[in-house]
Each structure stands twice: as C-alpha cells, then as structure tokens.
Amino acid sequence: MPLVxxxxxxxxxxxxxxxxxxxxxxxxxxxxLAAQDGATVASDAALTIAEIAELAGVSAHTLRYYERVGxxxxxxxxxxxxVYGAGDFARVVFLTRLxxxxxxxxxxxxYVGLVAQGEATVPERxxxxxxHRGAVRAxxxxxxxxxxxxxxxxxxxxxxxxx
Numbered sequence: 001m002p003l004v005x006x007x008x009x010x011x012x013x014x015x016x017x018x019x020x021x022x023x024x025x026x027x028x029x030x031x032x033l034a035a036q037d038g039a040t041v042a043s044d045a046a047l048t049i050a051e052i053a054e055l056a057g058v059s060a061h062t063l064r065y066y067e068r069v070g071x072x073x074x075x076x077x078x079x080x081x082x083v084y085g086a087g088d089f090a091r092v093v094f095l096t097r098l099x100x101x102x103x104x105x106x107x108x109x110x111y112v113g114l115v116a117q118g119e120a121t122v123p124e125r126x127x128x129x130x131x132h133r134g135a136v137r138a139x140x141x142x143x144x145x146x147x148x149x150x151x152x153x154x155x156x157x158x159x160x161x162x163x
Contacts (some may be wrong), residue, residue, distance in 0.1 A: 011076040041089040056092045071095055071112050101136045
C-alpha cells in the first residue's frame with residue numbers, strides 16, 4: 001500500500017484514533033489535531049519515523065524520547081522499524097503543542113496515562129487542560145505586557161513597531 005500524506009489548507013485532521021498499545025475504550029478527541037503547517041495523514045497510512053518527524057515538525061530524537069518516556073507506543077514492522085499511523089501523528093502534534101506551551105513531561109505522562117484508562121478519566125483530563133490553559137493565558141498576558149514595553153522603547157528610538 002503506498003504512503004499517503006498531503007498538505008491541507010486548513011489545519012484539520014479527521015482522525016480520532018490513538019496508537020497506544022493499551023488503547024482507550026474510545027478515542028481521545030484531543031488527538032485530532034493537524035501539524036503546524038496543516039499537514040494531514042490518511043487514516044490508513046504507515047509512515048516512518050523520518051516522515052512523521054517531518055510532517056509534525058519535530059526531530060526523530062524527540063519521537064524516540066516520547067516513546068522512551070511512555071508518551072507514545074509505536075508498533076514495529078517485521079524488520080523492527082517503527083510504523084507510525086494517523087493516530088500516532090495526531091498524538092505527536094498534540095503533545096508537541098502542549099510542550100510548546102510549557103507543559104512538563106511529567107504532566108504529559110499523567111495525561112497520556114489517563115487517556116489509556118478510558119472515558120472515566122475525561123473529567124480529570126478536562127481539569128488538567130483547563131488549568132494549563134489558565135497558565136498559558138497568564139503567560140500570554142505577561143508576554144504581551146513585555147512586548148508593549150519593547151515596542152515603546154523601539155518607538156522612543158524612532159523605530160517602527162509594524163510587523
């Protein structure tokens with residue numbers, strides 16, 4: 001079967017599967033995000049670590065690390081090579097976005113563990129994400145305040161604050 005991946009104009013992926021060996025009873029809806037550049041992966045795709053790394057915008061080292069610390073459980077083919085599917089891609093994108101916002105690996109591990117436990121943990125996952133959202137919003141507010149100070153100084157020196 002040929003590899004299938006394409007670039008979409010909008011950042012969406014119509015995939016709701018996960019790749020954990022201990023699959024939850026129902027898919028985790030947070031695993032349905034696209035890559036930063038809008039890449040999508042066909043639900044029947046079987047991709048290499050290099051292909052997933054490129055599509056998700058991370059390094060192969062990061063993917064191996066995620067697997068080593070229990071954030072991913074990627075099956076291997078007969079030759080022992082990792083075979084990533086659409087659910088793995090979606091999970092990598094979601095985990096990467098949480099890391100970009102400063103969520104510690106330990107919290108990601110806790111979240112993934114909750115996903116593996118199934119639907120009963122949805123309220124706890126929701127609480128985790130809401131708390132993290134609050135922290136991210138506070139960080140954005142602080143960064144906006146700092147940016148305003150920088151732009152004030154640039155304007156004071158006669159520079160332009162246009163992007």
